[in-house]
Amino acid sequence: MLCSSDHEVFSIDRDGTNRRHLFNADGQAFRFAWKPDGTSLRFAVFHENETLTLWDASASGMNPHEVLPGWNHTPDECCGSWTPNGKSYVFRSVQNGQEDLWLLREPSRWPWVAKPKPIRLSNGPTSFSEPLIGPDGRRIFALGNQARGYVARFDERRSEFVPFPLPNRAFDLAFSADGKWVAYIQQPSLTLWRSRVDGTEPLQLTTSPMKALQPRWSRDGKVIVFTGRYPANYFTAYVVSADGGTPQPVLDHDLYYRTYVDWSPDGQSVVIGMGPGRNPDGGITVANLKTHAVSEIPGSKGMRLPRWSPNGDYLAATSEDTKTVFLFDARSQQWKKMDTVGQVYGHEWERDGSYFYYQDSRDPEQAVFRLQPKTGKIDKLIDFTSLLRDGAMRVAFEGPAPDGSIVVSVGSSWSDLYSFDVDLR
Numbered sequence: 001m002l003c004s005s006d007h008e009v010f011s012i013d014r015d016g017t018n019r020r021h022l023f024n025a026d027g028q029a030f031r032f033a034w035k036p037d038g039t040s041l042r043f044a045v046f047h048e049n050e051t052l053t054l055w056d057a058s059a060s061g062m063n064p065h066e067v068l069p070g071w072n073h074t075p076d077e078c079c080g081s082w083t084p085n086g087k088s089y090v091f092r093s094v095q096n097g098q099e100d101l102w103l104l105r106e107p108s109r110w111p112w113v114a115k116p117k118p119i120r121l122s123n124g125p126t127s128f129s130e131p132l133i134g135p136d137g138r139r140i141f142a143l144g145n146q147a148r149g150y151v152a153r154f155d156e157r158r159s160e161f162v163p164f165p166l167p168n169r170a171f172d173l174a175f176s177a178d179g180k181w182v183a184y185i186q187q188p189s190l191t192l193w194r195s196r197v198d199g200t201e202p203l204q205l206t207t208s209p210m211k212a213l214q215p216r217w218s219r220d221g222k223v224i225v226f227t228g229r230y231p232a233n234y235f236t237a238y239v240v241s242a243d244g245g246t247p248q249p250v251l252d253h254d255l256y257y258r259t260y261v262d263w264s265p266d267g268q269s270v271v272i273g274m275g276p277g278r279n280p281d282g283g284i285t286v287a288n289l290k291t292h293a294v295s296e297i298p299g300s301k302g303m304r305l306p307r308w309s310p311n312g313d314y315l316a317a318t319s320e321d322t323k324t325v326f327l328f329d330a331r332s333q334q335w336k337k338m339d340t341v342g343q344v345y346g347h348e349w350e351r352d353g354s355y356f357y358y359q360d361s362r363d364p365e366q367a368v369f370r371l372q373p374k375t376g377k378i379d380k381l382i383d384f385t386s387l388l389r390d391g392a393m394r395v396a397f398e399g400p401a402p403d404g405s406i407v408v409s410v411g412s413s414w415s416d417l418y419s420f421d422v423d424l425r
Contacts, residue, residue, distance in 0.1 A: 002041065004029040009043075009061070022061030029055070031079050036086040042067065044078040048257065049234055051075040054091060067104070071118065073209055074231040077102075081133045081140075090121065090140060092129040096208065097188030099127035101142060101420075121420070128418065140420040147413045149187065151398070153405040154382065161387060164407055165199035171396060171409035174224075176217040177310075179351075179402030181242070183215040183224050192226055194242055197402060205240050206247055214260055217242070219267045225250070227261055237261040237272045239289065250287050251294070258285075260305045265312025265330070271297065273306045273317070284317060297328065299335050305344065311353040314373050318344045325358055327373055338371055339378055346397030351404075357381060359397040368397045368406070382406055 001012050007024045027047040034041050038059055045053050053075045057064040068077065072095055080091030089104045101121040122128045126144045133140055149169040152161040166173070169187040175197070176182070183194045183205075192212040195202040206212045206228065213235065215226040224242055229235040234257040237250035250261075250270060257275035264271055264286060272285040283300030287293075297303070303317040303326060315328040325339045342362025349356050356371045365383035372378075384395035387410055394411040401407045 002032045009057075009064075023057060023064045025055065025064065033080060033082060033089075034059075036082055036084060042080065042082075042089060049229075049232055050257075051232060052078045054078070054080070068118065074211075079130055081131050083133050083137045084135055085137065090131045090133060092131065092142075093118070097190075098124045099129055099145075100124065101128045101131055101140070121422075126418075138421065138423055140422055142418050142420070143415055144418045145413050145415045147187075147411070149409060149411045151184075151407065151409050152387075153401055153407045155405065161408070161410075164401075165197075166195070167193075167199075167202075169411075171398070171411075172214055173398040173407060173409070174215045174217055175351075175399070175402055176221045177219055178221055181217070181221060183217060183226075183242075185212055185215070192224070192228075192240070194224065203244055205242075205244060210247070211235075212238075216262050218263055225261050225263060225270050227258055235259060235275070237270060237287070239270075250289065251285075252292075256282065260307070262306055262308050265308060271306045271308065271315070273304050275304075284315075298333055300328070303335075305347065307347055307349060307356075309349050309353040309356070309373070310351060313353060314356070316347065316349070316356050316358075318347075325356075325371070327356070327371075336376075338376060339369070341369070346399070348397070348399030351400060351402070357397065357399065366395050384408070 001014055003010055003012055009022045009025055009029050010019055012019045025045050027045040029043050029045050032041050032043045040056055040058050042056050045055050054067040054077045055064055056067055076094035077091055080089050082089050087106050091102055092099055093102050102118040103121055104118045105116040107115045126146055128142045128144050131140050131142045151164040151166040151170050153164045155162045170184040172185040174183045181194055182197050186193055189208055190211040192206040192215055193202055193204050209231050210228050212226050212228040215224050217224055222242055223239055225239050227235045228238045236254040236258045238247040240247040258272050259275045260273040262271050268290055269286050269288045274282045284297040284303050284306045286295045302320045304320055305318045307316045313330055317326050322344045323340055326335050327338055328335050341360040345359045345361035347358040357368055359368045365385050367383040368381045370379045370381040387395050392410045392412050396409045398407040398409055
């Protein structure tokens with residue numbers, strides 16, 4: 001039986017004995033598939049820069065190597081299946097946000113014959129994954145998934161969620177301080193956009209292959225800071241003009257994976273969180289955009305997901321495992337533990353700084369809680385039972401809209417089992 005732990009791949013008997021080291025992978029190896037003749041194995045590797053690549057190794061663990069180096073500009077290949085005769089391998093690949101099935105034939109034994117290139121088997125709009133080839137090589141079984149999503153706000157008068165005028169599958173909303181504009185991320189491209197709150201005057205601010213997440217407006221509404229990455233790089237902090245232009249990195253030659261960036265109260269600096277599991281000795285970074293000075297919030301070692309209150313009195317953050325909520329008092333320069341939940345997901349301040357909201361994504365109702373920072377009182381603000389019963393798989397709390405209503409991005413999908421008649425003998 002094949003297993004992996006961190007970078008190591010090893011074999012072990014079914015009773016847990018006779019562990020034998022095979023090789024070390026360049027990341028977390030998983031989804032092992034023996035070639036039918038038992039001479040080699042193929043597997044996926046999840047790398048620190050969040051790419052997925054396919055690898056081969058001999059049965060004895062010799063010569064681990066990437067199967068398709070340079071084929072996909074942002075590698076995202078995984079989860080394949082061999083034909084019974086071992087001549088072809090069917091896998092799933094994500095390209096330009098679309099997940100499809102591809103076929104790769106084994107290379108010829110003759111060295112002068114060019115190596116075969118992957119052949120596309122599906123081409124949307126349904127996303128296909130988890131291919132399994134039938135025993136006669138004439139049929140492929142796969143999961144077909146159609147992702148859907150929309151933005152909604154809670155109408156207290158009607159006691160229900162109603163559509164919010166943004167494109168389907170928009171998420172990571174951020175409202176400008178004057179309440180006139182909204183920035184958001186558009187799926188599946190993960191591009192950054194901004195528009196009026198009513199959805200008019202949309203403007204795309206980033207383009208593929210850059211991926212963007214977590215935008216935040218500057219206090220004057222002129223600049224947006226966000227986390228982004230180019231292929232094969234880590235997410236790091238960028239700034240871009242709200243009127244368009246080329247995004248600029250906040251930190252030159254950043255070596256760490258970053259998540260959640262926010263403006264400091266002075267409007268001249270940004271705070272940047274470290275990605276969970278990355279550099280556990282690191283804390284919340286402060287970067288001055290004018291002087292380029294870099295420092296760290298006192299006592300923030302292991303803290304993640306920073307969010308400054310609009311009035312600058314408090315900085316909210318979580319523990320590294322994103323289960324515990326902390327507040328940093330800007331006056332006393334002290335941290336205080338406030339609450340522990342299953343896992344913090346969406347989190348945001350009330351527009352006047354009077355409350356801090358956070359969602360427990362592992363709560364059965366995906367509930368949002370409200371924390372009063374001065375008293376420490378915590379109440380459940382809202383849950384999403386009605387949306388979940390209507391078929392939503394994920395309801396992400398996006399924060400309060402300028403009119404005070406609660407805004408969410410709702411994700412749902414429908415998965416079916418498909419079969420494809422082919423001849424892969």
